[in-house]
Amino acid sequence: MTFARAAATTLALGLALLAGIALAQPTTEITFYYPIAVGGPITRIVDGYAEQFSKEHPSIRVKPVYTGTYQESIVKALTAYRSGEPPTTAILLSTDMFTLIDEDAIVPWDELAKAADEAAWMKAFFPAFMKNSQTGGKTWGIPFQRSTIVLYWNKEIFKEAGLDPNKPPATWAEQVELAKKLTKRDASGNVTRWGVQVPSSGFPYWLFQGFTTQNDVLLMNEAGTQTHFDDPKVIEALQYWVDLSARHKVMAPGVIEWGTTPKDFFEKKTAMMWTTTGNLTNVRNNARFEFGVAMLPAGRHRGSPTGGGNFYVFKKAPAAQQQAAVKFAKWMTSPERAAQWGIDTGYVAVRPDAWQTAAMKKYVADFPAAAVARDQLQYAVAELSTHENQRVTKALNDGLQAALTGAKSPAQAMKDAQAEAERILRPYRR
Amino acid sequence: MRHPVSTPPGRLVETLAAWLLGALWLLPLAYAVWTAFHPREFSARFVPTAPLTLLNFVEAWNAAPFARYLVNTVALVTIILVAQLLLCTLAAYAFARYEFVGRDLAFLLVLVQLMIMPDVLIVENYRMMNRLGLVDTIVAIGLPYMASAFGIFLLRQTFKTVPKELDEAARVEGAGALQTLWKVYVPLARPVYIAYALVSVSYHWNNFLWPLIVTNSVTSRPLTVGLQVFSSTDQGVDWSIITAATLLTSAPLLGAFLLFQRQFVQSFMRAGIR
Amino acid sequence: MNRNLTGWLLLLPAALLLVTFTHYPALGTLYHSLFSTPKAGRAAVWVGLDNYQAMAADPVFWQSLKNNLLFALGTIPTSIALALAMALLVNGKLRGRAFLRLSYFTPTILPMIAVANIWLFFFTPGYGLLEQVTGLFGLPTHNWLGSRDTALACLIAVTIWKEAGFFMIFYLAALQSIAPVLGEAASLEGAGRWYFFRRVTFPLLMPTTLFVLVNAVINSFRLVDHIVVMTRGGPDNASQLLLYYIYDVGFKFWDTAYAAALTMVLLVILAAFALGQFVLLDRRVHYR
Numbered sequence: 001m002t003f004a005r006a007a008a009t010t011l012a013l014g015l016a017l018l019a020g021i022a023l024a025q026p027t028t029e030i031t032f033y034y035p036i037a038v039g040g041p042i043t044r045i046v047d048g049y050a051e052q053f054s055k056e057h058p059s060i061r062v063k064p065v066y067t068g069t070y071q072e073s074i075v076k077a078l079t080a081y082r083s084g085e086p087p088t089t090a091i092l093l094s095t096d097m098f099t100l101i102d103e104d105a106i107v108p109w110d111e112l113a114k115a116a117d118e119a120a121w122m123k124a125f126f127p128a129f130m131k132n133s134q135t136g137g138k139t140w141g142i143p144f145q146r147s148t149i150v151l152y153w154n155k156e157i158f159k160e161a162g163l164d165p166n167k168p169p170a171t172w173a174e175q176v177e178l179a180k181k182l183t184k185r186d187a188s189g190n191v192t193r194w195g196v197q198v199p200s201s202g203f204p205y206w207l208f209q210g211f212t213t214q215n216d217v218l219l220m221n222e223a224g225t226q227t228h229f230d231d232p233k234v235i236e237a238l239q240y241w242v243d244l245s246a247r248h249k250v251m252a253p254g255v256i257e258w259g260t261t262p263k264d265f266f267e268k269k270t271a272m273m274w275t276t277t278g279n280l281t282n283v284r285n286n287a288r289f290e291f292g293v294a295m296l297p298a299g300r301h302r303g304s305p306t307g308g309g310n311f312y313v314f315k316k317a318p319a320a321q322q323q324a325a326v327k328f329a330k331w332m333t334s335p336e337r338a339a340q341w342g343i344d345t346g347y348v349a350v351r352p353d354a355w356q357t358a359a360m361k362k363y364v365a366d367f368p369a370a371a372v373a374r375d376q377l378q379y380a381v382a383e384l385s386t387h388e389n390q391r392v393t394k395a396l397n398d399g400l401q402a403a404l405t406g407a408k409s410p411a412q413a414m415k416d417a418q419a420e421a422e423r424i425l426r427p428y429r430r
Numbered sequence: 431m432r433h434p435v436s437t438p439p440g441r442l443v444e445t446l447a448a449w450l451l452g453a454l455w456l457l458p459l460a461y462a463v464w465t466a467f468h469p470r471e472f473s474a475r476f477v478p479t480a481p482l483t484l485l486n487f488v489e490a491w492n493a494a495p496f497a498r499y500l501v502n503t504v505a506l507v508t509i510i511l512v513a514q515l516l517l518c519t520l521a522a523y524a525f526a527r528y529e530f531v532g533r534d535l536a537f538l539l540v541l542v543q544l545m546i547m548p549d550v551l552i553v554e555n556y557r558m559m560n561r562l563g564l565v566d567t568i569v570a571i572g573l574p575y576m577a578s579a580f581g582i583f584l585l586r587q588t589f590k591t592v593p594k595e596l597d598e599a600a601r602v603e604g605a606g607a608l609q610t611l612w613k614v615y616v617p618l619a620r621p622v623y624i625a626y627a628l629v630s631v632s633y634h635w636n637n638f639l640w641p642l643i644v645t646n647s648v649t650s651r652p653l654t655v656g657l658q659v660f661s662s663t664d665q666g667v668d669w670s671i672i673t674a675a676t677l678l679t680s681a682p683l684l685g686a687f688l689l690f691q692r693q694f695v696q697s698f699m700r701a702g703i704r
Numbered sequence: 705m706n707r708n709l710t711g712w713l714l715l716l717p718a719a720l721l722l723v724t725f726t727h728y729p730a731l732g733t734l735y736h737s738l739f740s741t742p743k744a745g746r747a748a749v750w751v752g753l754d755n756y757q758a759m760a761a762d763p764v765f766w767q768s769l770k771n772n773l774l775f776a777l778g779t780i781p782t783s784i785a786l787a788l789a790m791a792l793l794v795n796g797k798l799r800g801r802a803f804l805r806l807s808y809f810t811p812t813i814l815p816m817i818a819v820a821n822i823w824l825f826f827f828t829p830g831y832g833l834l835e836q837v838t839g840l841f842g843l844p845t846h847n848w849l850g851s852r853d854t855a856l857a858c859l860i861a862v863t864i865w866k867e868a869g870f871f872m873i874f875y876l877a878a879l880q881s882i883a884p885v886l887g888e889a890a891s892l893e894g895a896g897r898w899y900f901f902r903r904v905t906f907p908l909l910m911p912t913t914l915f916v917l918v919n920a921v922i923n924s925f926r927l928v929d930h931i932v933v934m935t936r937g938g939p940d941n942a943s944q945l946l947l948y949y950i951y952d953v954g955f956k957f958w959d960t961a962y963a964a965a966l967t968m969v970l971l972v973i974l975a976a977f978a979l980g981q982f983v984l985l986d987r988r989v990h991y992r
Contacts, residue, residue, distance in 0.1 A: 444793065444796075444798070445798055445799060447793075448790075448793040448794075448798055448804055449800075449804070451790070451793075451808075452803070452804045452807040452808065453807075455807050455808055455810065455811060455865065455869065456807040456810060457826075457833075458811070458814075458819050458822045458823065458826070458865075459810055459814065461822055461825070461826075461833065462822055473825075474825070474831045474832075475831070516717075517717050517718040517721065518718065520714045520715070520717065520718065521714065521715050521717075521718035521719070523714055524710075524711045524712075524714035524715040525715070528707055528710060528711035528714070529707065529711070530707060530708040530709075530710075530711030530712055531708055533711065536715060536719070539722070539727065540718075540722060541978075542726060542727065542730075542978075543722055543726045544918065544922075544978070545918075545922065545974045545975065545977065545978040546726060546730055546971055546974055546975070547922060547926060548725055548726065549926045549947070550925065550926065550947060550950075550967065550970050550971065550974070551725070551726070551729040551730065551733065551967065552950070552951065552954065552955075553733070553736075553950065553954040553960055553963045553964060553967060554728075554729030554730075554732045554733050554736070554964070554967075555725055555729050556954075557729075557732070557960075558724065558725070558728070558729065558732075573721065573724075573725060574721075574725035574726075576721050577717075577718040577719070577720075577721035577722045577725075579722070582718065607710055607714075632812065632813060635815070636813075636814075636815040636816060638815070638816065638817050638929045638932075639928060639929065639947075639951065643951075643955060653815070654815045654817050654818075654929075657815065657817055657818050658817045658932065658933070667821065667824060667825075669821070669822075669825055672818070672821045672822075673821075673822065675818070676814070676815075676818035676819070676821070676822070679815065679818065680813060680814050680815065680818065683813045684810070684813055684814075687806075687809070687810075687813055688806070691802070691805070691806060694873075695805070695873060695876060695877065
């Protein structure tokens with residue numbers, strides 16, 4: 001063999017060896033289910049995050065799978081789990097926690113995130129958001145896209161009605177009083193513009209929690225085994241909501257569609273609306289008038305439920321993938337990323353230090369409305385979450401809609417809802 | 431067919447009524463076209479001088495992987511149609527021309543599927559797909575529909591009208607069962623095949639609930655599921671984008687129907703589906 | 705013997721799929737409805753008729769059933785009558801009938817899930833299309849989809865709109881195969897149009913009507929896509945239909961046993977209708 005040949009062979013073998021080593025680098029691949037609940041190019045943003053994460057962590061590849069709304073995502077995740085191939089991690093409603101635990105589908109993050117920096121990371125979130133993320137002393141969800149309800153008001157209409165455009169209603173009484181002045185009727189007495197709009201389709205329980213929290217009552221216990229729908233303060237809160245349309249006639253009667261409420265606001269069919277802070281960017285882009293964002297008016301005190309989705313990690317996934325998921329979740333909820341996500345979408349950045357980043361500070365200085373939801377967090381309570389969550393919330397939703405359409409009195413509606421919830425939850429109290 | 435003559439005013443009223451109904455029926459599509467091509471402010475009001483825009487289509491296209499959904503849907507309806515044509519032809523041939531033990535009972539059992547469609551058996555069929563390990567595949571969407579009682583019924587009727595002499599003539603020339611089927615029966619049933627294909631394609635292109643349940647990811651999701659999953663955001667209904675997405679996803683079928691209207695109706699006629 | 709074998713072999717592929725995805729699930733539904741729902745750590749146990757008892761005590765079930773029957777009654781006769789009217793109109797010498805035929809048929813091609821969003825706009829209170837029209841007449845605003853009395857009616861309207869054009873095609877095909885000589889003979893004898901229709905056309909269309917009827921019945925239990933977008937069963941189950949409730953129970957509550965019991969009710973209704981149709985109606989149909 002000539003020297004050239006030997007050299008060439010050695011080189012080839014050497015390259016092959018190197019290639020072998022490179023290929024043998026284990027890449028852990030994780031699947032990541034995520035819903036989209038706000039408008040905008042969310043798929044592109046999330047895909048961008050996944051790519052950037054993989055660049056910074058070459059041994060992990062994230063495969064993001066867009067799975068629709070929150071409702072569809074939990075269905076998808078559980079069907080995937082039941083067919084033996086769950087996603088490694090998913091963003092699902094914080095209230096799905098008990099359902100996932102009952103299905104034995106998820107692993108608490110404390111069992112996986114044992115390193116010192118990871119433990120510290122789990123303590124860095126707003127306590128309000130951890131309320132739906134922990135039970136039995138364990139952390140089952142990591143907050144990611146969270147929100148509260150806020151009040152949006154049309155400053156132009158306020159001016160037109162002779163009201164101070166920078167003073168939104170601060171109490172229940174003020175809400176009714178201002179709404180009366182803002183409701184406009186035409187010559188034949190038909191309403192052309194309502195004073196306030198609180199949607200009640202799909203998931204009225206969430207908005208109802210605004211009223212009940214403001215009335216100083218909680219709807220369920222922390223263990224998710226007991227509901228208090230027939231508490232007198234709850235019925236009182238429902239009566240206030242029903243009265244807005246039935247007695248004071250400042251809100252449209254019947255069930256109001258959630259999906260068209262922002263559009264109603266843009267079309268000036270209502271002067272004020274209650275909706276998620278996640279709509280902030282949407283309202284900012286589409287309202288052709290000056291508008292304001294405020295905390296919800298106080299009943300006995302201020303209050304709002306939290307909402308939105310947490311990161312969960314699934315049981316059947318192999319250990320290496322679960323660890324990769326921890327790294328991914330930690331990276332996605334770092335202060336800079338949480339701040340950027342909040343800016344891009346309108347969600348509330350989930351940790352206090354995110355609000356101290358330069359980008360967020362500039363954003364808030366530019367657009368103070370963005371900080372309202374964060375400031376409301378001190379009055380926030382956990383979103384309604386129990387075992388068999390979907391069933392229990394359906395019982396409550398049906399009752400709320402019955403009361404709002406006048407089919408049942410608030411007291412009767414809540415009594416029936418409580419009876420149904422009792423029936424469902426009794427087996428979980430043994 | 432000529433109706434007995436009616437009076438002119440009667441005719442006029444009739445024409446007006448027909449046109450009014452036609453306008454009413456087209457209204458949603460007209461609205462979709464208006465809203466998709468105009469900016470968001472005009473999605474709830476009709477202003478003739480509003481500016482046109484293609485931005486909605488761009489946004490809709492970027493918001494979800496519609497290209498992939500389209501590919502999935504085309505693959506889905508094709509797979510289903512091919513399987514249906516094959517299976518139903520064979521089965522109809524057996525029912526029409528063969529007398530075998532238990533034939534009438536078997537036919538009755540086939541007719542059960544006319545009423546009890548896979549659509550109402552979602553819970554059990556999902557369980558079955560799970561067991562077969564087929565969840566989240568295009569095949570899983572199509573499998574329950576491939577043996578179509580409607581197709582078998584239709585083709586059996588058609589095959590029965592084929593004159594026995596043709597069958598015998600083919601046998602005399604030495605053709606086997608399948609060859610006879612292919613050479614004699616299938617060509618004579620062409621209008622039926624076309625009509626059936628049209629019904630099947632439009633049904634499965636627009637099917638929603640079962641595909642929603644059985645698909646999880648983008649690689650198997652058809653257009654209808656992709657559309658719904660994209661249009662029901664918590665943030666609120668944006669009609670400009672939804673109508674743009676609707677037009678994008680309905681365009682193939684709509685275009686095909688526009689081009690082949692007459693053939694469509696004619697094939698129904700000749701199929702004698704009545 | 706050979707023909708027996710060939711017959712069964714030809715039938716085999718279709719039979720296999722039919723049994724797997726129709727007959728077996730139907731029986732499976734019955735079977736699973738007699739057990740409890742398996743949960744993590746708890747296998748299914750025999751409970752006999754417990755699920756059915758729960759169903760009888762479930763007001764949402766009775767509401768869905770009632771709604772479904774109302775829905776069927778609202779959509780079936782109207783869409784069939786409308787389809788027939790459309791076919792007659794388009795079949796005659798009407799100006800622009802090709803265009804009319806297209807507009808009547810277009811709803812069938814559009815996916816329900818997409819047009820439901822458009823109809824959502826039509827029914828939106830305040831600035832929705834319907835409201836804009838009623839506003840012109842000075843009528844007060846009405847929450848069409850958010851009121852218990854009108855929610856179901858709105859869904860019925862959307863379904864009729866979607867279905868009539870599809871049935872029209874079948875009637876059109878049948879009309880065009882009725883011998884013209886009949887019409888000529890009738891006009892020679894001075895028969896009025898209505899008389900001709902009632903005594904000649906309609907009876908001759910009976911097979912088509914039967915076929916369309918079967919389809920309409922199946923669809924009234926099968927079509928729930930619009931609920932997903934427009935009302936989600938609300939307000940307070942005023943627009944809840946059986947199949948949508950089954951989907952809720954089976955895939956949102958994950959209570960598969962109860963969903964099976966509900967599905968049994970649906971199967972029994974469909975089977976009863978099929979039986980009724982074969983026994984009663986088949987006799988009154990004029991075949992040629």
